[in-house]
Amino acid sequence: MQELALILVATVLVNNFVLVKFLGLCPFMGVSRKLETAAGMALATTFVLTLSSVCSYLVQEFLLAPLGLEYLRTIAFILVIAGVVQFTEMVVHKTSPLLYQVLGIYLPLITTNCAVLGVALLNVQESHGFLESFVYGFGAAIGFSLVLVLFAGVRERIAAADVPAPFRGASIALVTAGLMSLAFMGFAGLVRG
Amino acid sequence: MRFELTRPPHLRPARSVTRVMGEVLLALVPATIAWVWFFGPGILYNMAVATLVAVACEAGALRLRDRALHPHLADLSAVVTAVLLAFCLPPLTPWWITATGAAFAILFAKQLYGGLGYNPFNPAMAGYVVLLISFPEQLTRWPWPQAGLGEITPVALGAWETLRFTLTGALPAGVSWDALSGATPLDDLRTRLSLAATVEQVRAGPLYGLVGGRGWEWIALWTGVGGLYLLWRRVIRWQIPLAVIAGLCLPATLAWLLAPATFPPPTFHLFSGAALLCAFFIATDPVSAATSPAGRLVYGFGIGALIFIIRSWGGYPDGVAFAVLLLNMAVPAIDHFTRPRTYGHAG
Numbered sequence: 001m002q003e004l005a006l007i008l009v010a011t012v013l014v015n016n017f018v019l020v021k022f023l024g025l026c027p028f029m030g031v032s033r034k035l036e037t038a039a040g041m042a043l044a045t046t047f048v049l050t051l052s053s054v055c056s057y058l059v060q061e062f063l064l065a066p067l068g069l070e071y072l073r074t075i076a077f078i079l080v081i082a083g084v085v086q087f088t089e090m091v092v093h094k095t096s097p098l099l100y101q102v103l104g105i106y107l108p109l110i111t112t113n114c115a116v117l118g119v120a121l122l123n124v125q126e127s128h129g130f131l132e133s134f135v136y137g138f139g140a141a142i143g144f145s146l147v148l149v150l151f152a153g154v155r156e157r158i159a160a161a162d163v164p165a166p167f168r169g170a171s172i173a174l175v176t177a178g179l180m181s182l183a184f185m186g187f188a189g190l191v192r193g
Numbered sequence: 194m195r196f197e198l199t200r201p202p203h204l205r206p207a208r209s210v211t212r213v214m215g216e217v218l219l220a221l222v223p224a225t226i227a228w229v230w231f232f233g234p235g236i237l238y239n240m241a242v243a244t245l246v247a248v249a250c251e252a253g254a255l256r257l258r259d260r261a262l263h264p265h266l267a268d269l270s271a272v273v274t275a276v277l278l279a280f281c282l283p284p285l286t287p288w289w290i291t292a293t294g295a296a297f298a299i300l301f302a303k304q305l306y307g308g309l310g311y312n313p314f315n316p317a318m319a320g321y322v323v324l325l326i327s328f329p330e331q332l333t334r335w336p337w338p339q340a341g342l343g344e345i346t347p348v349a350l351g352a353w354e355t356l357r358f359t360l361t362g363a364l365p366a367g368v369s370w371d372a373l374s375g376a377t378p379l380d381d382l383r384t385r386l387s388l389a390a391t392v393e394q395v396r397a398g399p400l401y402g403l404v405g406g407r408g409w410e411w412i413a414l415w416t417g418v419g420g421l422y423l424l425w426r427r428v429i430r431w432q433i434p435l436a437v438i439a440g441l442c443l444p445a446t447l448a449w450l451l452a453p454a455t456f457p458p459p460t461f462h463l464f465s466g467a468a469l470l471c472a473f474f475i476a477t478d479p480v481s482a483a484t485s486p487a488g489r490l491v492y493g494f495g496i497g498a499l500i501f502i503i504r505s506w507g508g509y510p511d512g513v514a515f516a517v518l519l520l521n522m523a524v525p526a527i528d529h530f531t532r533p534r535t536y537g538h539a540g
Contacts, residue, residue, distance in 0.1 A: 035529070153525030154313050162307030164258055175305055179314050180522055182322050186499075186515020189508020 004135045010191040011139030017115045018147045019177070019184040024115030028148055029173060033159075038152030040099050042145030044088060048110050049119060049144070052077075052084045053137020056120035057130060077120045078111075085111045115144060151180065210309070214269035216428050217474065220419035221276060224470070227415040228284070231338040231408040234352045235284025238359040242288045243275035246295040254304035270309045274298050277317035280470060281514065282324070283335045285355065285373070287362040290328055294320035314521045315481045318514040325514065333510075334374045338408025348372040378406030379466050379510040382457060391454040396461075405464030413464040420473025429477040432489035437472035438463065440497020448505070456505065466511035468500060475513065481521045488524075488531035495520045495527075 017023045024045075031041040056077045064070055089107050093100045100107070110116060119140045123133045154176055163172050228236045251271040255262050275295050282291060298320030306312045325332050339349055350358065350373070354365050364373070376384065378400050385395045395401070402410050423429045445459035462468060467475070476482060476496050483492035496516045503512025520527075 035525075150522050150526055153529065154522060157313055157525050158306065158311075161311035163311075164305065164307070167305050172305060175301060176313065179302065179319055179518070182319070182326065183314075183515055183518035183522060185322070185326055186503055186509060186512055186519065187507065190502070190506050 004131060006191050007132060007135050008139040008142075011136055012143040012146065013184070013187040014190050016143040016147060016184055016187075017118065017140045018144055019181040021118070023118045024113050024144055025177075027109065027113055028144075028151065028177070029170065030109075032148055032152040032155050032173070035149065035152045035156060037102050038148050040102055042148050044092065044107060045110055045113065045116075045148075046138070046141035046145055048081075048084055048088050049116055049141035050134065050137045051088075052081045052116055053119050053123060053133050053140075054130070055080045055084060057123055057128070057133035060124055061130075073121070073124065074117075077117060081116050081120065082111050115140060147180070151177065154180075210268040210270065213428055214273045216423065216426055217273050218269065218276060220422045220428075221280070221416075221474065223415040223419050224280070224412060227412045228280075231340055231412060232284040232336055233339070233349055233355055235286070235336075235350075235355045235359065236279055236282075238288075238356055239279040239282050239284070239286055239291050240276050242291045242359070243279045243295040244272050246292040247271040247275035247278075247299045250296050250299040251304065254300060254308075260308075265308065268309060271299055271303075274303070274317045274320075277470075277475060278320050280474075281317070281321045281467060283332060283374075285334065285336055285350070285358055286331060288359050290324055290331055293327075294324040296320075297323045310480055312480055313524070315475060315478050315517050318475060318517045318521075321514045322518060325509070333380070334370060335377045335380075336374045338406070340402070340408035340411075376400070377466075377510065378409055379504065382461075383504075383510055386455060392457050393454070396457070404458075404460040409466075410464040413469045416469045416473065420469065423473060423477075429473065430486075430489065432486055433477045433482060433493040434472040436490045436493025437468075437476050437497040437500075440494035440499075441468055441472075441501050442497070444498055444501045448501075462501065462504065466504070467513040471496065471500070471513040471517065475517055476520075481524065483524050483527045483531070485528060485531045485533050487533075488527045491527050491531060492520050492524065495523065 011017070015021060018025065018028050027041055027045065032038050059076055059080055060073065064073055064076060069076075085108065088110070089100075092107065119137050123136055126136075128136055155173055158172055158176065167175070225236065225240075248266060248271050252262055252266060255265055275298075278294050278298060279291065282294070298316040302314050302316040302319035303309070303312045336349070348368055350365070350368070358364060364370070375381075381398070381400055382392070382395050386392070400406055402408070404410055405413060420429075420434060424431060424434070441462055442459040445456065445462045448456040449458050472493075476493055483489050499516035499519060500512045503509055503515060507515075509515065
């Protein structure tokens with residue numbers, strides 16, 4: 001139990017996927033202009049990341065490993081992730097057309113979110129079990145969501161700031177992301193091992 | 194009958210930015226004197242270097258943007274940033290480190306966002322964190338405080354030798370870092386706690402005074418006095434300082450009551466490191482802090498709690514700068530959820 005809690009803290013704060021591992025930067029930069037879209041994206045990614053983390057574990061454990069097909073891991077995981085994303089898209093389309101409209105192009109883009117594939121591959125690398133994979137995926141997703149939503153809030157503020165012309169838009173957003181990354185260095189060493 | 198016609202504004206604001214920043218600087222004077230008393234004149238040199246570089250960077254950035262120099266430089270905000278940065282640095286810091294920090298603080302954390310009033314992050318803390326991560330060795334070499342440390346007889350550098358070190362980075366012949374510097378109380382405590390000593394054993398050592406580190410506790414006290422002056426002058430409101438202290442002391446008290454051998458008492462936390470400087474001078478930066486009264490409480494409490502977490506379990510001995518930056522990041526979200534309700538409107 002304690003180990004699972006440590007994994008959670010480690011993935012949310014210490015090894016935050018966006019600010020420390022620099023994974024999933026495309027949605028981080030792309031969908032953080034507005035707080036509402038960021039929150040929607042965070043929700044969708046949380047769902048996909050957790051589900052795909054568990055699914056890819058199952059595929060690895062019961063399909064790839066017994067059949068000796070580990071060399072197909074990357075392509076198999078991509079397929080699993082694409083399937084999960086498609087499923088999420090259908091659910092969102094059906095249950096909340098508004099959210100579907102808001103997320104637009106970004107929902108299919110979760111497929112290419114490197115954080116999702118990263119979590120699946122890191123699960124194998126660190127030989128996580130079922131529960132650990134679940135917590136790892138969930139923690140990564142919570143960390144991603146937390147940072148995305150906070151970043152969107154800061155960016156909304158910057159949009160109203162008197163930023164020098166050459167730095168408007170993506171440049172100042174990247175500077176801000178860098179400063180946030182600096183702040184997250186403070187969590188280093190919080191969970192040892 | 195004669196009617197005088199005067200131009201607006203008819204009600205002058207009681208204080209300008211210059212005045213507020215000036216009062217902050219004034220409130221830091223007692224703490225500065227305490228610093229010089231315990232650690233020698235190094236902090237004054239750091240302040241001078243940081244101020245010079247900060248003002249030069251501010252002027253350069255304003256010049257590039259074709260803005261008027263005078264009103265922006267005269268508001269003293271760059272000076273306050275520089276002085277707060279100098280308070281975080283060890284008294285013996287080569288000038289180029291201080292200059293890098295001040296330049297980063299002003300150029301990246303402040304001017305890129307449009308100058309005073311727009312910066313989402315506290316510039317001084319951003320500059321300090323960059324230095325702490327880039328130059329960990331130089332930034333953790335703290336000299337012994339000149340406060341009667343028992344068996345430790347610290348070597349102290351004079352005003353001239355300190356100046357020479359600041360400018361050239363060279364120690365006088367025959368003086369080594371080992372004789373000059375040692376662990377700060379927070380550092381010492383965490384190292385020895387990890388070696389299975391109890392808090393009581395550690396605090397019996399010569400580094401420790403009545404409540405905090407010897408020498409350090411007096412600096413903290415005078416910082417607190419300066420903070421009370423700011424409160425009395427109403428430069429800062431009570432919410433953030435109180436919330437930072439509560440956020441630090443509540444979990445610290447709880448941990449101390451549960452495990453007095455591994456957690457120092459809350460008074461130790463309060464009077465060591467930069468806790469009080471943070472509560473009164475750093476967290477209260479009006480630009481990067483939360484704005485609503487309830488938001489300020491949440492913001493301050495978050496900073497205090499994070500300081501406790503990073504000090505107790507993190508990799509850095511003092512977490513003030515990181516805690517401030519992390520909560521700066523959360524300010525838009527905090528403001529969003531603590532927006533005051535308009536009277537007569539629901540929600």
